[in-house]
Amino acid sequence: MGASIPMILHMDMDAFFASVEQFDHPELRGKCVIVGTATDRGVVTTASYEARRFGVHSAMPAFQARRLCPQGIFVPPRRERYAEVSARIMATLETVSPRVEPVSIDEAYMDITGCGRLFGTPDRIGRRVKDRVCEETGLTCSVGIAPVKFLAKIASDMEKPDGLTVICPDAVPEVIAALPVEKVPGVGKTTAALLHGLGIRTLGDVNRYSEGQLSARLGKFGPRLLRMARGEDDSPVIVSEESRSMGSETTLAADTMDPECLRRMLLAQSETVARRLRRHGLRAKCITLKLKHDDFTQITRSTTLACPVQSGRAIHAAVVELLSAYRLPRPVRLIGVGASRLLPEGSPVQQSLFPSETAEPKDWDQADRAVDAIAEKFGRDTVRRASLIDPEDTDGQ
Numbered sequence: 001m002g003a004s005i006p007m008i009l010h011m012d013m014d015a016f017f018a019s020v021e022q023f024d025h026p027e028l029r030g031k032c033v034i035v036g037t038a039t040d041r042g043v044v045t046t047a048s049y050e051a052r053r054f055g056v057h058s059a060m061p062a063f064q065a066r067r068l069c070p071q072g073i074f075v076p077p078r079r080e081r082y083a084e085v086s087a088r089i090m091a092t093l094e095t096v097s098p099r100v101e102p103v104s105i106d107e108a109y110m111d112i113t114g115c116g117r118l119f120g121t122p123d124r125i126g127r128r129v130k131d132r133v134c135e136e137t138g139l140t141c142s143v144g145i146a147p148v149k150f151l152a153k154i155a156s157d158m159e160k161p162d163g164l165t166v167i168c169p170d171a172v173p174e175v176i177a178a179l180p181v182e183k184v185p186g187v188g189k190t191t192a193a194l195l196h197g198l199g200i201r202t203l204g205d206v207n208r209y210s211e212g213q214l215s216a217r218l219g220k221f222g223p224r225l226l227r228m229a230r231g232e233d234d235s236p237v238i239v240s241e242e243s244r245s246m247g248s249e250t251t252l253a254a255d256t257m258d259p260e261c262l263r264r265m266l267l268a269q270s271e272t273v274a275r276r277l278r279r280h281g282l283r284a285k286c287i288t289l290k291l292k293h294d295d296f297t298q299i300t301r302s303t304t305l306a307c308p309v310q311s312g313r314a315i316h317a318a319v320v321e322l323l324s325a326y327r328l329p330r331p332v333r334l335i336g337v338g339a340s341r342l343l344p345e346g347s348p349v350q351q352s353l354f355p356s357e358t359a360e361p362k363d364w365d366q367a368d369r370a371v372d373a374i375a376e377k378f379g380r381d382t383v384r385r386a387s388l389i390d391p392e393d394t395d396g397q
């Protein structure tokens with residue numbers, strides 16, 4: 001397939017919450033896992049594929065799931081953990097193509113147009129995405145690839161779980177002709193019933209109606225449905241900078257030009273950002289300094305590091321260098337550190353030929369991890385960098 005043909009990839013994790021539970025608790029693997037609270041009013045958030053065989057599914061009342069699958073093991077949801085794994089998945093996708101649009105906790109679109117030169121056929125790109133996600137998280141996902149977004153989403157659902165479906169441009173008319181309307185995004189129960197009433201069973205059947213006829217019955221969705229029936233969908237993959245960065249910023253108690261005070265603020269913020277990176281299993285390649293002056297003018301300065309980092313010390317070194325290179329024209333009101341171009345910590349790191357101040361030796365990693373472990377056990381304030389301890393704190397101790 002040529003590089004100029006648009007290709008969109010849709011990735012959706014398999015039984016996401018349940019798979020994370022099975023990964024974290026090996027004794028649950030191969031079992032009927034139902035994520036949700038088992039109370040009378042509880043609802044199933046998702047179920048492992050083992051439990052789905054008994055008819056258990058998302059949004060089902062817990063009592064009904066229990067009746068259908070008495071051997072089902074109920075596990076209460078741990079949303080923070082799922083968000084953590086999700087961040088790691090999204091960062092992993094960005095190692096394949098930077099054009100990633102996360103759309104929910106467990107799914108994302110990627111624009112892989114032109115990736116062929118680097119990674120080969122769509123099939124090989126899809127395989128690579130699945131392999132990388134599995135290497136990073138131990139979980140399986142399903143991938144669909146098609147020339148437009150809505151077909152990529154439909155494709156990722158076709159061979160779930162652990163699926164990989166590629167719809168080549170040539171195959172689009174055939175897929176549309178056979179696609180039950182219930183599978184089309186935006187077609188719920190009511191719309192499906194209405195379409196069935198018109199004798200429309202597959203997306204291909206929609207082509208028998210004019211835009212006017214469809215609008216009269218379906219409102220604004222009519223023309224959209226007709227475009228999909230023709231294989232058209234011009235919705236782009238939207239890459240948001242926000243989802244690809246982490247930051248910490250503080251408005252100062254009093255405006256200042258004192259570099260020592262600013263460096264100290266940056267150290268605490270660098271530690272915060274570093275801790276979040278480590279918690280999410282990520283490293284950052286780009287560090288940004290943000291300053292707002294007392295007149296509300298704002299500047300940002302960024303640096304790209306040779307070696308992606310996740311330690312507070314390395315982030316601080318980079319951001320202090322940015323601060324030193326900037327001549328403060330007036331007092332500072334707000335200061336912040338940002339980390340972007342995030343990579344999963346397992347991804348291969350290109351070794352720097354010229355070790356710089358911001359290179360991150362292994363022993364820093366180990367020290368940081370030890371600090372994280374203590375902080376997790378005894379609370380964040382039990383361990384702090386010496387330069388962040390206010391001398392008055394230690395008085396009389």
Ligand code: TTP
Pocket residue numbers: 012013014015016017018044045046047058059105106107160161
């Ligand atoms: P889905 O991707 O819809 O479902 P899934 O990943 O569990 O299963 P699969 O994709 O293999 O069919 O949703 C992702 C997660 O979102 C899911 O694991 C749990 C959560 N979720 C809810 O909390 N409530 C819901 O009603 C749905 C559908 C999902």
Ligand code: MG
Pocket residue numbers: 012013014015016106
């Ligand atoms: Mg899913």
